[in-house]
Amino acid sequence: MSSLVVAVPFGVASAIVYGTSIVVQHRTAQKHSEGEGQANAAGLWRLARSPVWWLAIAGDIVGFVLQIIALSAGPVVFIQPLVVLMLPVSLGVSFLMGGHRPRLGDYLGVLGVLGGLGVFLTLVGQPGNGHVPHSRKVAMAVLIVLLVGLVLALLVTGRNRLIRGSMYGLVAGSYFGTLAVMVDAASDRASRAGIHGLLATPRGLVPLLGIVVLGLGATVLTQMSFQVGALGATLPANLATDPLMAVLLGVVLLRERIPLGAGHCCAYIVCLAAVVSGAIRLANPQDVPAPAC
Template sequence: MWVCVVLAVLAAAANAAGSVLQRRAARNEPAGGRLSVGLLWDLAKQPAWGFGVTSMVAGSVLQALALAAGPIVLVQPILIGELAFVLVLTAVFRRHRLGFGEWLPVVGVGCGVAVLLAALRPAGGDPLTASAVGWLVGCLATTTLVAVLVHRGAAVAAGGRRALLLGSAAGAWFGFTAVLVSAVMAAARDPSATVLSTWQFYPVVVAAPLGFFLLQNTLRAGSLTASQPGLTLVNPLVALLWGVTVFGENVRGGAWVFLELAAGAVVVAGTIGLARSPLLAAHERAGSPSS
């Protein structure tokens, strides 16, 4: 199980590096634009964006390997640590020494996730044995949620509300993509199944670029404070619901629920604290889209 944890931590670090680099590239793009393929074409001309995408792809590969080694309820919450890595990497790039007030949310998120996973102690479950009804209801519910969030986000002007809506949509979509990848990786390690014969492989081919496209627009929709909590927190929440209700993964209940809720509250508070960090605000102003 420790291999799964290490791979998930490395995936969070790679995703954080990709986020930092892509935000630097986004500063050359006009603010407030609507969703467009032209945005990706303009960004593709910038080296920082290319390195960011490469790092993001590496993070996706590491996440897939983590999902192959452990349950989705274990893997996805660890990725919450991505924002902590963003803060640390930004401090390194800007040669800034982190103070107590900046380390506090970093440590809070790390400890909160560790306690949450220890309390949940996820185990069991198998995407390949999940019922067709469970997959159908789960897919319809998740895609409907994302569609509503994207529609609402695209309908409002650039700013905090749009960033929150698109960030939440991107988080939900990445959680859904992880659900599909989990099934594909389960088929890869099952000698009685093949990846290409697993239907979830084909939606992944579509879901991955759609999520990438949504992320690019989320990064420039509004402030990091508004977009990052939804992007960071909705992902593991979607994965948790899928893991428990569809995949049949087991988590501890009873009195453990109180510890799980307390740890979750610490994670949420730490994530919001990280998003509001003055250092990240300065990084965002330096890398914000030009007007």
């Protein structure tokens, strides 16, 4: 049975940890990149030898554990959108680490993210409990998301930073959103059938395998996007696709209920636009007017 009283605090805590970790990862990736916006195995290997990078990855693990607790207690269509809170958090963490002082545009970006998220969660209300789908449906969903994402990532090889950053972020976000659905399905299976039902049956093992594969793919793509350096393209694409994919699969695959009338759907689009606009502003702190002479 879902409990938003438990799920929401853990979801917010997860976003705070992720927001802190993403700042450290991006700075470390930029420090160890070749300076030409190239994402390659050599750059990933240099990252893997950085203790600071591993510290940030440890932060991701902590954030993931908090996310598991949140998704175990609440519906994915309500909890996963909380991930966008990492943007305001990353703004504050970046400033504390010596980044630029937040300006009016940054605060407006925060307002867009928080406003879009708040209205969306209000519209969703109480989605209720979903169900664990058949393992074949889960496997098919994971396979389709993985293959489509791989094809899209390969299609932008050799393109400019903006295009590659946007596509890597989009694919990584779709992987993270699908991963959240797998966590929800696995936790629901464990609560209904125990550890044996999770580890010894296809309905438990398939979501677990999906978590591993999607997690690895999303992590690699995220680090590649950080090497490219186009954070203003990567983060908005990532944080728009992540909750969008989670909500879509939460409704279709897990059968969690949200209002789907024409008015609600239009309002969802407005909320998404507000979050994306805020994300673009927060991910482009350098886009500030030069001081007057």
